[in-house]
Amino acid sequence: MEEGHLPVMTDEVIGTLAPQPGSLQIDATVGGGGHTERILEAASPDGRVLGLDADEAAIARVAQRLARFGDRLVLRRANFRELAAVAPAAGFAAVDGMLFDLGLSSFQLADRERGFGFRTGGPLDMRFDASRGVPASELLATLDADELAALFRRYGEEPAAWRIARAIVAARATAPVRTAEELAALVERVSPGNPRLRRRIHAATRVFQALRIAVNEELDALEAGLAAAVDLLRPGGRLVVLSYHSLEDRIVKRFIAAERRGCTCPPEAPVCVCGRAPRLRLVTRPSLTPSDTEIDANPRARSARLRAAERLAA
Numbered sequence: 001m002e003e004g005h006l007p008v009m010t011d012e013v014i015g016t017l018a019p020q021p022g023s024l025q026i027d028a029t030v031g032g033g034g035h036t037e038r039i040l041e042a043a044s045p046d047g048r049v050l051g052l053d054a055d056e057a058a059i060a061r062v063a064q065r066l067a068r069f070g071d072r073l074v075l076r077r078a079n080f081r082e083l084a085a086v087a088p089a090a091g092f093a094a095v096d097g098m099l100f101d102l103g104l105s106s107f108q109l110a111d112r113e114r115g116f117g118f119r120t121g122g123p124l125d126m127r128f129d130a131s132r133g134v135p136a137s138e139l140l141a142t143l144d145a146d147e148l149a150a151l152f153r154r155y156g157e158e159p160a161a162w163r164i165a166r167a168i169v170a171a172r173a174t175a176p177v178r179t180a181e182e183l184a185a186l187v188e189r190v191s192p193g194n195p196r197l198r199r200r201i202h203a204a205t206r207v208f209q210a211l212r213i214a215v216n217e218e219l220d221a222l223e224a225g226l227a228a229a230v231d232l233l234r235p236g237g238r239l240v241v242l243s244y245h246s247l248e249d250r251i252v253k254r255f256i257a258a259e260r261r262g263c264t265c266p267p268e269a270p271v272c273v274c275g276r277a278p279r280l281r282l283v284t285r286p287s288l289t290p291s292d293t294e295i296d297a298n299p300r301a302r303s304a305r306l307r308a309a310e311r312l313a314a
């Protein structure tokens, strides 16, 4: 197994995708390649995987680590919001399985050049794809207090959002907040409560999560990626999504519910006029969570929630 990032709920992911020899699968978030490796093993001898990641370093690492699979593994550095174009261009226009393992990898969290972790430190960049968009430090330097507070509230559900936003704007009159250490210290200073309480740590977690989601437009990308995934799945193909916080899980849950329902006509409409048929059905309980044994072995798994569905013929 890859040192550095332990794949989460691997047995459940493989059990649900059930990759067969000869099948085509897409891992939309290849990361350290842990899930991809297990999918390729399960789909031996000739199943193929298209692995995407927005992060160039992830693609380079996996290309080297999983080189033994030869042309059974196709890698593309791409955002999964572009799946509808990227997958057919790579020869994966109709697939049997699709995995999204959301958020960031332990490699990214540990990288001191990228500022993802308040314990790791480093310049506040936080982009999965450093060639696009703006770094987190720029948002902190340019948004006004209202915009910052809205961002921390919306993407971090942070109760002290306004207080933290005002402190950032006040601090930057002297010097902009440029590093993860500076931001963590500022949040620590202005969050309510005793500095020694765990609550403090949670405030930094929420603020860092909010910035990361905003910098990478993660929720918009997820909506676009899920929509493309259903279009790409063959009837009987499986969609598996691992999410790590309530904002992304809510999107996945609502998306699956809407695709199970099909019809989008208002409830008071006497007959269906939209003509939309259900395109997904559930294959597991509505959601699965990791076992206690897995959480003990890999604390990062503790917030994981797996949702899965199967494509119908419609």
Ligand SMILES: C[S@@+](CC[C@H](N)C(=O)[O-])C[C@H]1O[C@@H](n2cnc3c(N)ncnc32)[C@H](O)[C@@H]1O
Pocket: 005, 006, 007, 008, 028, 029, 030, 031, 032, 033, 034, 035, 036, 052, 053, 054, 055, 058, 078, 079, 080, 081, 101, 102, 103, 104, 105, 128, 221, 222
């Ligand atoms: C939790 S890790 C995946 C770990 C992987 N399943 C494994 O077993 O090693 C999430 C990965 O998704 C990538 N990512 C996040 N959002 C993305 C997006 N919109 N498009 C492409 N990759 C994305 C991140 O760069 C990160 O490498």
